[in-house]
Amino acid sequence: MALRRVHQRSVHSGPTLTWAPATTGAVKEHHLAVAAALWAHFYPFLRSLRLSQTPPAQxxxxxxxxxxxxxxxPSSAPQDLQPSPVQSIMHCFGWDDMTHPLLVTRYLPHLLQNSGLVTSLSSDSASAQSLSVRAWFRCVLQQHLHKSADGADSRTGRVAEEQLCELTRLVLRLPEVDGLLQRAAVQPAAGRTAPTSALELFVKAVGLVYSGLQVLAERSAMVTRALDYMGDILKYIKPSLVSKNQDGLQLAYWAVGCIVKHWSPLLATSKAQQLLFRIVDGLLLPHNVTQQDKALRDSLPLYLQGLSVASSVSQSQGMHVKQQLRTVTRRYLDHFLPASPSVGVxxxxxxxxxxxxxxxTPPGSLLRRTIVEVICENFLQFKGHAPPPRLASLLMFLLELLRRNGDSxxxxxxxxxxALLRCVMLVNEPQVRRTSTDVLQLVVERCAxxxxxxxxxxxxxxVLRSFVEQNAGVYDRQVYSALETVAVLDPLVVGALIPNLSVTLRNTEHKRGLGKNAALRSAYKKLLCLLGESxxxxxSSLEAD
Incomplete structure (x- = not known):
């Protein structure tokens, strides 16, 4: 503004004549009078426009x-902005969640490039920088809202993108943000940093700093700061969820997923765990998620990894987080599993x-254990002889899960x-038998x-002893056939069952009251031939009966 430039020149030029102090005082009074008129007549008009959904650049x-x-x-500002007029105005035009992102992304760069104002904010209030970070966070999350429905680029969109990049650059230079990045030993790449990349970098830095803290009071303070940075994130992404804009959906799910993954120990604390529960309920467990399929597919690994860590470190709600992890796993294992086996899918x-x-790693092993438990309890249960649906796909998934990881x-x-033994025993479908045998081989060999x-x-x-107890006398020779598959892989584990198997055989014959069962004994001897000397x-003992 012209008044500011004139006033700054009068302040910095200094008195040069003996009568200058009186002149300077008069000039200052004049400036104050002009400023008061601007505050009285023009500022209320500006404030009345601040919630506009089409805010002009001016x-x-x-x-x-x-x-x-x-x-x-500062003394020229009206009474309703005192005692901190700068922060009061910044609340109106930059920090208020109701202010349109287009207004915020043009307004804040004007101020954050002013070193005097940044220094003033740093010294006057610990929350001022956090509020600027929160405003930037919201603008990044809502960067697609102003775009047309078909996603076509426009001049407004290009200008907004440039302004958001500039805001991003200035936020990363804020003393509080720069300090976090340095403590976490992460720095943005030279040159312009894309807003989404900067957001991920910042989220990682906060998570790393929190994980490195040892003092409980410091960790608690960091949780508070992190929640301040993030604000009401579910409110910020709601417009994208409602509009079903694919770019907005993708960004929303990805950004929150980054937070869940990198802030998982932080979100597991009593201060933040309610937010974690809201995220799961709001993004992962709504009744209908068909529209979000692509966004969910791309970001779900982040949520699963974060929930796995949170469930292992949460002290007060660990069981609830574990149950949420199981619920999410069950839902999306089922949701994205093809009806017929497809290696690519x-x-x-x-x-x-x-x-x-x-x-x-411990969290990764916990996640895989959860997935396998969910598969066994919900998807691999036989009903009598009837195999579960999509059995071939489930077994292929299980094989890939174990093959890609080195769990021992x-x-x-x-x-x-x-369940694998039951598949070998009861299912004759070639692909199911082949895949179940492959998984069985991997399990037995790694255990050996x-x-x-x-x-x-x-x-x-x-497991083998329980399998024999549950099925011998019902499936007879099929039990021995399944054990043969295991015996080829590890004769010692089946050999350890010989006393149980022989007692079970004789008990079965006794219950039927028909003497020796030649067919059953022949199947048992075939198995024994695979077990060496024992x-x-x-x-020989059987033949001596």
Whole structure:
């Protein structure tokens, strides 16, 4: 504004004549009078336009001018803006969630490039910078709202994008933000940083700084700061969810997914866990998510990984977070699983992608255990002889899950073993038999390797013993056939069952009251032949009956 320039020249030029102090005082009074008139007659008009859904560029420029005028002449501002007129105006035009992003992205850069104002904000209020970060956060999330329905570019869109990039550059230079990036040892690349990339960088930095804190009070303060930065994020993305704009949906799900992943320990705290629950309920568990399919497919791994970490660190609501993780896993495993097996579709299944990692970590192992438990409890249950639906696809998914990860814990690996044995025993469909045998081989071989120091593997023996108890006398020879598949892979684990198998055989014959069952004994001897010396010794014992 012209008044600011004149006033600054009069301040910086200084008195040069003996009568100058009186002149300077008069000039200052004149400036104050002009400023008071502007505040009285023009500022109310600007404020009346601040909630416009089509804010003209001149509105942001004029509002920035008044903000800087309040910085230079704070006493000239009206009483309703005192005692902090600069922050009061910034609340109206930059920090208020009701202000249109187009206005904010043009207004704030005028101010954040002013080092004097930034210094003033840094010293006057710890929350001022946080509020500027929150406003930037919202503008990044809502950057697609002003675009046309068909997503076509426009001059307004291009200008808004340039302004958002400039706002992003200035926010990253704020002392509070720059300090976080340095503490986290992450820095934006040289040159212009895209707003979405900067948002991801900032979210990662906050998460890294929080994870590095040891003092409880510092961690609590960091949680508060993080929530201040984010604001009411579900409110910010709601317009995109309502409009079903694909670019907006993609950005909304991705951005919140980044927060869930990188802030998972933070979100598991008592201060923030309600927000985590709202995110899950609002984005992952609505009744109908068909419109969000692409956004969900792309971002779901972030949510699964974050929920897995949160469920392992949450002290007060750990069980509830684990239940949410199971619910989300069950829903989207089912939602994105093809009716017939397709290697391409299953290889890119979002639940599978979320669970894969180059080397096992505790949260990753927990997530895979959750996925396998969900599969076994909800998708691999036989009804009598009838196999579950989409069995071939489920087995292919399970095979990919175990093959892509190096898990060696028998407690995890043997979870699907009962269902796999049942598939081998009851299902004749070629692809199901082939895939179930492949998964069975992977499980048995890894368990054998894990128990190499002290074979055989107790976990496998326990499952096999239970399998025999539940099915012998009902499926007879099919039980031995399934055990043959295991015996080829690891004779020791089946050999450990010989006493149980022989007692079960004789009990079955006794119950039927028909003496020796030649067919059953022949099937059992065929199995024993695969078990080496112990098997041969038992064959001799059977023949001596």
């Amino acid at each position: 509105l942001a420029d004029a509002a920035a001018g008044f903000t800087l005028l309040a910085l230079d002449l 299953i290889a890119n299944h979002p639940v599978l992608l979320g669970a894969c990692e180059t080397s096992p 814990d028998p407690a995890l690996l043997t979870l699907p073993l009962p 390797a894990a128990a190499a120091a002290q074979p055989p593997c107790d976990h496998v023996i326990t 098997g041969q010794a038992e064959i």
